[in-house]
Amino acid sequence: MKRIGVFVCHCGVNIKETVDVEKVTVELKKHPDITHIENYMFMCSDPGQNLLKNAIKEKKLDGVVVAACSPTLHESTFRNAVEEAGLNQYQCEIANIREQCSWVHKEMKDATHKAKVIIQTAVAKLKLNESLSAISAPVTRRALVVGGGIAGIQAAIDIADAGYEVVMVEKKPSLGGHMIQLSETFPTLDCSQCILTPKMVQVSKDENVKLHVNSEVEAVEGYIGNFKVKIKQKAQLVNPDLCNLCDDCSDICPVLVPDEHEEGLAWRKSIFIPFPQAIPATFTIDEDSCLGLDPIACGKCKDVCEAEAINYDAKTQIIEEEVGAIIIATGYDLYPEENLAEYGYGKYPDVITSLQFERILSATGPTNGEVRRPSDGKVPKEVAFIHCCGSRDPDRHLSYCSKICCMYSSKHAKLYKHKVPDGQPYNFYIDIRSGGKQYDEFVQQAMEEEELLMIRGKVARIYKENDKMIIHGVDTLSGKGVQLEADMVVLAMGIIPSAGTDEFAQKLKLNTGEDGFMVEAHPKLRPVESIQAGYFLAGTAQGPKDIPETVSQASGAASKALALLSSDEIFHSPIIATVDTDLCSGCGICVATCPYDARELNEAEGVVEVNDILCEGCGACISACPSNACQQKNFTNRQLSEMIKIVAAN
């Protein structure tokens, strides 16, 4: 029989105040399964751990229960101590008598009794614990980065710089994400393209980076350190290796569609390059609008292409890659404007979104950087900037703050004043949130030096009268209604996870929160990891954030991924499911129950087998097994029954 030692912690007074530790010690001394019991003021302290280690040696203990705080805090401390004393770490159990006993009960009598029961259930479990060691598996030393915006670019650069290969997947025809659309960035007003394009070039030149554009992740199989990824790449109708960017094709292409890069403010051809610095530098055919896929209808671009880069018969490809870590950097989209019908977006061409205004401000944009309104090209003399469009409105729209809109709306007003010195910007805001290095100074300076008119309040309605947009709102500082005229309105749309994030997360079995953003493993202490092992999060896929924060998080995610890629093996908890082949009838119910495909029916033997590395140890299969053939290591049905008996007997 196992010689079990019990160590009861006082936790200063945290436990001792409501649990009579002396009484527990004296009364459990007589317990037939307990060889040794003592109590100490702080078991987690060095002397406390030494007490435990010495007792293991002196009393020849082969199992230990520490009755102390929650196992989430010190389970690993005590397991390490037990290992140092020569026992297997799984011969240590924690009885949670603080969070779930001393802190939640008032009466000492009750708490003392409950502590005794908790300790006894731990002893009952420990009696049947096996010694286990972690399961190891090799690591594929490559990473997958999903998303080619600034988050994905930064993560890919960091991983490639460390000498590991990166597979990068981008849905659009070019790297760049939303950042490439921006004009200038707050608070320094440096040109967004000028700081991003060198990084894009760096990625494209790096031999460690394999870039797949026009591609999406189709499926991921496997587990941390050993993922098999299927990537679906749209048909490459223009061969990027042959295209020499002569532009003859788009000159002759007869199809015009709204330009996504210009947020619909300009037109592009069906064969196009998204923007001059696109990476990879090649023209692309947009399959949805191209007529040439039916050669009878068109074929003009192929005729003029001297490089012979165009092949209408190219097919969608499935590319398979093996990686060890996956970084999710799928980015954001704007909250749908049509949800704010009262602002008239879509009805009035001069009500535009913040991203559209970025394009108008941009030197490479549809107006070459001149502020001109879309309807008639006139220079707007009064512009209203409406903050929080969709954000911070839990009843009707998004409950959260989109975090960047205060800053970029102030920037918009400022840049507008630089370009139209006699213009008047009006900013409608709820609160100004400008936390960040040099951020508040930026907003203050905009207000003081650029004659911004800041109106604290929400806008109820926008409509057109003659040539003017009429803005109805309220000034909550004076408590009065406000009615303003403006030539153009810019809506600071809130941000939401990029389109398709939901299905993508489901495909990869990643968790998303109520707001649809990817969920981190711990909101404070593990902000760049997903709870799913081997997945890391970067940028706005995880929540609204600005560029510096995105870059930091991307580097953080990359360093976490690198820690994984640089290890020889990964270790997996041994608390997994097993099959007793003598009892297994091969019915296969457990195979369907397993969420990880960790079980397989061996048809020849008529039994089910478990893939140790895939099994996460949830135990769903065990309760589904009609033959009692499935067990969970160190949490067997027998152990559970023994614990239930203790609860019933007390």
Next chain:
Amino acid sequence: MEKFEPKILCLLCKWCTYSGADLAGTSRMKYPPNGIVVKTLCSSRVDAQHVMEAFQQGIDGVFIGGCHPGDCHYQTGNYKTRRRVILLKKTMEQMGINPERLTLEWISASEGKRFARKIKEFTSKIKDLGPLPEYDFTESTENK
């Protein structure tokens, strides 16, 4: 007669409800001491057999805690538990055990307050129901 103090078994999933119970402790919320917690990795580890065993042994109420639908750490475990509990309650009814003696609650790691409230409610419900009536389980469990 001595006041009836029910015996309650709490089977809590490690990721959500167990952490929620810890949070109730950290926040020093008070609730009755009748429930003894057994931690499972997932609520779907709870076998119908164990719940019946608990009643057989004389436990007056069983409280199962899992993650909210959609939040299961193991993706779908809590849905399996939900189905199992529905069936289990029917079985209990047929066996003459009041199905209210079994409850399944979704309590997240951030819902310490909810944990304390749910435990309070369940304990007082079991107190109202009184001790589990003597029941001869031998017939139904002899094949085990």
